[in-house]
Amino acid sequence: MNITGHANIDMASVNTRGFTLSILIKPFYAFYQMVFGYNVAPSESILIILLFFIISLLIVNILYNIFWQDKKLFMEYLSIGLIPFLFIYFFLEAISLPGFTQLETKHGMLIYPIILALVVKAPKYVSPLISYLFIGVVFISQLIGMQSTYTKNNTDWNLVIDKVDNFLKYENSQKILMDGRSMETFNFYNQNLEINKMISYTWEP
Structure with a gap:
């Protein structure tokens, strides 16, 4: 559910x-x-x-x-x-x-x-x-x-997206674990829908 x-x-x-x-x-x-x-x-x-x-x-x-x-x-x-x-x-x-x-x-x-x-x-x-x-x-x-x-310095989500994109592209990583509370914000800034397949969230069993 x-x-x-x-x-x-x-x-x-x-x-x-x-x-x-x-x-x-x-x-x-x-x-x-x-x-x-x-x-x-x-x-x-x-x-x-x-x-x-x-x-x-x-x-x-x-x-x-x-x-x-x-x-x-x-x-x-x-x-x-x-x-x-x-x-x-x-x-x-x-x-x-x-x-x-x-x-x-x-x-x-x-x-x-x-x-x-x-x-x-x-x-x-x-x-x-x-x-x-x-x-x-x-x-x-x-x-x-x-x-x-x-x-405090607020999160630079464009920088986060770039780092995730580069990591998945060059590090041959299988998946990235991300805080489930960041899901909606990450999806808002993310333009590469293929990245979503490589992200798993902390609330997932």
């Missing part, structure tokens, strides 16, 4: 993706991207890793204080944000069929309002120093993400 050209699901398959290392990492990376955006790699700078580590520790500290001071609010955050967020990645993707669209950060955005709520609620549940530190590092991280987004 092909859905909008982005997924090729084998409905006859008796296998599911299962619980893998990539699925285990995904919610943490999704949280990272909510803080820094899509265009900042964790390995880009030691400062990025340090900021993310500080933010994670401060969030745990704030949630710990909320738990002891206002259990009702803690349970609301847990049931509305954290549990559904983990459920999406650890359960829904784990039981999905091969070829099903892989979940990304945008599919777990329901936890983002909880992060914003913690920024607003921080002064009430932790000391002024910790609350100011938390708000400051979150603000700096968001600015870093915005700066990276505005200064």
Whole structure:
């Protein structure tokens, strides 16, 4: 079953993706991207890793204080944000069929309002120093993400098409594996229909 050209699901398959290392990492990376955006790699700078580590520790500290001071609010955050967020990645993707669209950060955005709520609620549940530190590092991280987004170099698809064409012509390659999410964009720029026969996509079984 092909859905909008982005997924090729084998409905006859008796296998599911299962619980893998990539699925285990995904919610943490999704949280990272909510803080820094899509265009900042964790390995880009030691400062990025340090900021993310500080933010994670401060969030745990704030949630710990909320738990002891206002259990009702803690349970609301847990049931509305954290549990559904983990459920999406650890359960829904784990039981999905091969070829099903892989979940990304945008599919777990329901936890983002909880992060914003913690920024607003921080002064009430932790000391002024910790609350100011938390708000400051979150603000700096968001600015870093915005700066990276505005200064990033967009993909030169004409160059990609030329490289693929030359590779298939001179390297005697059998096939090229391409990210399934790039299919529509690649087809838009590609004028050589013969190349399509040599491309396989990541969502294909």
